[in-house]
Amino acid sequence: MAHPLKHAQNSARKFGGKPEDYLPIHSWFDESKAFLADFRHRALRHHAEGIFLAERVFGVAIVNSAGLQVPVRYVGEQHVKEDLGRIPTAQDWLLHNDGCTASIWTKKRQKPGRPRYERHKWPCTREW
Numbered sequence: 674m675a676h677p678l679k680h681a682q683n684s685a686r687k688f689g690g691k692p693e694d695y696l697p698i699h700s701w702f703d704e705s706k707a708f709l710a711d712f713r714h715r716a717l718r719h720h721a722e723g724i725f726l727a728e729r730v731f732g733v734a735i736v737n738s739a740g741l742q743v744p745v746r747y748v749g750e751q752h753v754k755e756d757l758g759r760i761p762t763a764q765d766w767l768l769h770n771d772g773c774t775a776s777i778w779t780k781k782r783q784k785p786g787r788p789r790y791e792r793h794k795w796p797c798t799r800e801w
Contacts, residue, residue, distance in 0.1 A: 676703075677696060677699035677700040677702070677703050678692060678696065678699075680695070680699040680702075680751070680752050680755060681693070681694075681695040681696040681699050683751065683755065684698075684699070684743075684748055684751060685737075687751065688737065688741065688743045688747070688748070689737055689739040689741050689743075690737025690738040690739045690741065690743075691737070691738045693738070694735065694737040694738050694743075695735075695737075695743075695748055697731070698727060698731055698735075698745060698748050698749065698752070699748070699752055701718070701727060701730065701731070702718050702719065702723070702727070702749065702752050702753075704718075705717045705718065715756060715757065715766075716766040716767075719752075719753045719756055719757060719761070719766075720753070720760065720761050720762055720763045720765065720766055721760050721761070721762050721763070722762065722763045723749070723753070723763075724746055724749035724750055724753060724760070725746070727745055727746075727748075727749045728745045728746055728749070731745045732745060733745060733746075735748075
């Protein structure tokens with residue numbers, strides 16, 4: 674999933690209301706793309722602790738345009754699961770992604786025959 678609008682459209686289908694009801698939450702999760710435009714931006718908010726932080730930012734629930742109360746935690750869980758296939762912890766990100774080699778530890782991203790750890794092609798100062 675690449676854009677917050679797509680996440681918001683999925684939220685509207687799942688929870689009711691309009692995509693605009695959910696767009697601020699999904700945009701918040703992806704704000705870090707502004708300064709880190711690859712998958713590593715997800716290390717800042719795409720984890721269980723990030724979902725609870727979203728609750729502190731947006732409140733426990735929002736009321737969508739259909740008048741339904743929707744827990745912010747559910748919206749955050751949906752966003753992270755769509756991007757990663759599961760909800761990791763912040764510890765998962767810190768232990769398994771060092772910026773030079775990145776483990777592909779999500780089921781959704783793992784392809785048959787691909788090694789568990791894959792090197793990415795961004796510049797790195799660490800010796801291989």
